[in-house]
Amino acid sequence: MLQFMKSNRMYLLFVAIAVCAFRTLFAAESPVPAEALYQTNCASCHGAKLEGGNAQSLVDAIWQFGSSRSHILRNIKYGIADFSMPAFESALSDDQINQIIGFLFDAEKTSGVTKPPPPEKIYTLDYEIRVEILAQGLDVPWGISFLAPNHALVTDRSGELRQIVSGALLPHPVSGTPKVLHEGQGGLLDVAVDPEYTENGWIYLAYSHALPDARNENRPGAMTRLVRGRLKDNQWVEEQIVFEAPKESYLETRQHYGCRIVFDPNGYLYFSIGERGVGNHAQDLSRPNGKVHRIHRDGSIPADNPFVGRNDALSTIFTYGNRNPQGLAVHPVTGKVWETEHGPMGGDELNLIAPGKNYGWPVVTYGRNYDGAIISDSPNKAGIESPSLYWKPSIAVCGIDFVRGSLFPRWRNYLLVGALKYEEVRLLDIKGNRVLHQEIILKNAGRVRDVACGPDGALYVVLNGPGMVLRLTPVRDLNEGP
Ligand code: HEC
Structure with a gap:
């Protein structure tokens, strides 16, 4: 062959044939x-x-x-x-x-x-609102929680915990936070401040944790883990593990980790883990993924959890059949837990979470697979909870929070809903388990990862790309005339 190629003529012939073959192929594909x-x-x-x-x-x-x-x-x-x-x-x-x-x-x-850039003012049905950039230059900010009205903690998926004090982002991340697996959709996820923070100082973090004794060194198994620790100056100290999944449940996939952390009025801690891209695990009670979990804040397991005492189930599980829950919020009056989860195409859901219930994934869904394939013939099935609301097409529903405080009295107890793909903040009026109305209050400012109503009653919006936190406050009530 080499001999052959050395001859100039043969070489030219070879190139000509190759070019012709390429052209025909190319022409056939793109006429x-x-x-x-x-x-x-x-x-x-x-x-x-x-x-x-x-x-x-x-x-x-x-x-x-x-x-x-x-x-x-x-x-x-x-x-x-x-x-x-x-x-x-x-x-x-x-x-x-x-x-x-x-x-x-x-x-x-x-x-x-x-x-x-984000708008400086927005008009909703009820309020004219001022939009300020509270912090910028973040990478992929993920969650926000408040220590005090003027003091917020923000997680960045890259692994950094950042502090915003009196409107300024501290230049250095908190040191000593856990090592996270920052790959795919994984990394440092949510942050939550203990309801009794002023007495006990606890702060909770959720993150993608990789197994050190990897079965596959190049691609270690990973799962969502929860720790709590305290903040001393700009240092993370006295860390304790509050939830760690069984080692054998760790997975080499890199998506759908969940995870949000909330507390109900009884002090229980709820957190979510996505199905990690393995749909049928969401129905398997021996696995932590595809579930909402409930624990005490020190990591111990409430005796009245729905699956306590069953040896085929993890006792931390509160609900199952949850695909990728990235929104959890507790209703300020009823104390009930609401959840949003990313569905497949056209199957994003808002659910009212109740103990032991099955929310259907991947057995029943309103969505279709990304290749267009039907997943379930019917979106309803006996024994499976239907969502309170679903979004078709999917908006990529993410963080949620209820409006509290006195800044937006017309919106008290309304639910804020963030959307990544559609770059939206929606406002939902909920009665019982029904959504009466929804309004898009912010659009196209960026991918919304999390929303929060702060202790000051202002609304905070965490944007991925541009890595920013916005603060929304009312300028005037539009129902009251000029
Ligand atoms: C009959 C009219 C019509 C035709 C033809 C059409 N579109 Fe559209 N397209 C729309 C409308 C309406 C929207 C929704 C957005 C809007 O309000 O304008 C849209 C939205 C889109 C979006 C989403 C944009 C975004 O901001 O996310 C894309 C992308 C798009 N069209 C691409 C295409 C492409 C490519 C074609 C041709 C293959 C096409 N459209 C043909 C009407 C049309």
Whole structure:
């Protein structure tokens, strides 16, 4: 062969054949260039120069329904129900859609338009609201909790615990916090301050913990772990483990860790773990993933937990069948726990959590798989709790919190809901277990990972990309006239 190739003529022939073969292949796959595909299928609504028309601009750096390639692919392939964006599932192949997305991304780059900063003011049905940037320059901030009205703790998924004191982000992260596995969706997750913090000083952290004695050194098993510790100056001290999963339950997947931490009026601690990408584990009571758990704050197990005494179940489990719960909040009046979980495509859920109940994943869901496949024929089944609300299409529902305090009296006990993909904060009016109304109060400021009503009654919004914390306060009540 070498001999062959050394001969110049043979070499040229070889190259010519290769080029021809490549061209035929390429031509077979893409008979029409991406721009032509766009002009034929999309320009009538989105404009010949992508500037918008009957539908929005595709070069304004705002992706209302998700900015990643996979979100955009899904939006084009399956359409956006309720917004008259048609589905191109049967008209275009995945390859063609990907070519169009490449064309959109190139156009966005050459347009030079960047995402605008968050608005300084927003108008809702009830209030004109001031929006301030409380902290910025964070990487992927994940959770927020308050030690005092002017003192917040914020986790960053990279593993840093940060303090915001009197409106300023302290320059250095807290030292001595646990080592986290920052890979995929894992890292330092939630932070929660003990309800009796002023007496006992405890602060709780949830994070992705890797097994030191790895079965696979290159890819250790991981699971969500909870610790508590105290803050001394800018140091994490006196750490105790409050929840650790059985070693054999650790998984090599890197997604769906959960995790939120909340306390109910009786002082119980609730936390959530996602199914880690293994759907059927959510139905398996011997596994910690795909569940909401309840423990005492020192890590001991309440005697009246629903599965105590069963040797086929972990005694910390409170509910199961929960796909990836990244929102937990306790109702200020009823003391009941509400939960949000990321569903598959079109199956994001809001649930009222009750002991021992099965919330269905992956047996029953309103959603479809990302490849469009049906998961369950019916979204209801005897013995399985139906959500109080589901979002179809999925908004990528994340952190939640109830509105308390006196700053927003018209919204007292309403539920704030954050959404990553749709970049939204929604406000839900809930009566009993029914959602009466929902309003989008903030849109397109960034991916919302967490929301919180602070001890001062202001609303706090934790944004991933840009890594920011916003503070929302009312300017005036719009029902009261000018
Ligand atoms: C019949 C009109 C129509 C056609 C044709 C159409 N779209 Fe849309 N598209 C919409 C509407 C309406 C929306 C929703 C947003 C809005 O309010 O404008 C939308 C939304 C989108 C979004 C989501 C944008 C975001 O902010 O997240 C993308 C991406 C998109 N379209 C791409 C395409 C592509 C690519 C094509 C061609 C293959 C196409 N659309 C064809 C009407 C259309």
